[in-house]
Amino acid sequence: MPRRHDPERRQRIIDAAIRVVGNKGLAGLSHRTVAAEADVPLGSTTYHFATLDELMTAALRQANEGFAKVIAARGGLTDAGADLPAELAGLLGEWLAGDRTGVELEYELYLAALRRPALRPVAAEWAEDVAALLARRTDPLTARALVALMDGICLQVLLTGAPYDEEYARDALSRLMPRPRPDTEAPSAPRPSGGPAGR
Structure with a gap:
């Protein structure tokens, strides 16, 4: 047959x-x-x-696609005017509030790369893809740092069973953002000629 x-x-x-x-x-x-x-x-x-x-x-x-779908559905990361730390904290909240079994599964497969070198390239894809997306809003080094912090926050929530604290995540992520330069400061007044007394 x-x-x-x-x-x-x-x-x-x-x-x-x-x-x-x-x-x-x-x-x-x-x-x-x-x-x-x-x-x-x-x-x-x-x-x-x-x-x-x-x-x-x-x-x-395939498991890595879960977070990518949350990013695509939210769409705020592509808005140059959006508050990036707030958007990222919200993304984590949506992801962790979904199917927790699915999130745990993603991390179980992700961490399996520690013992299985063949998995490491695909395990790195998630971080690389998200960092590339964030680099459009900030510099590449900050983008990688943001991804590392998000990864750590997720692991803490999954390992401790503690509820996700979006306010804490937003504050922590904002601390990694570069501070704006004080370009708008008023120039200092020129000193008068003729010495300290103006003579």
């Missing part, structure tokens, strides 16, 4: 991998568990993803 063409099978396998990590953690991820979750033959998972690192890379890249 000819093999039935299934163009969406690869995507179903990625979706299944994300569900397995969400339910069982990274320790429960294998070609076999993903095949069972996706309801496909084991050979299908190894056909599309020869190694577990390849499968995890695809899952991480």
Whole structure:
């Protein structure tokens, strides 16, 4: 019997991998568990993803899309007149207020790159993409610092279970923004000629 063409099978396998990590953690991820979750033959998972690192890379890249969708939906980062720290704090709030399981999953896959060098390039994509976007509103170094702080704030919220404090995030992010130069200060009055007494 000819093999039935299934163009969406690869995507179903990625979706299944994300569900397995969400339910069982990274320790429960294998070609076999993903095949069972996706309801496909084991050979299908190894056909599309020869190694577990390849499968995890695809899952991480898809998981990274969550924050990108929040950015695209909000749209304030492209407004030159918007308060950038306030926009970023609001973005984090929207992201963390969404599906918390999905956010935790993104970070679990993201942190897996510590032990799996093959994941590091895709793990860095999130930070690089957001920094490139922020660099349109500030300088590249400040953009990277803002991303690092946002990353740290998210990790603290996820690890401690504390509620997200948008006011704190806005204040912390604003401290990284360059201060405007005092270009508008009035020039000092010229000293009179002839010495201190004006003679």
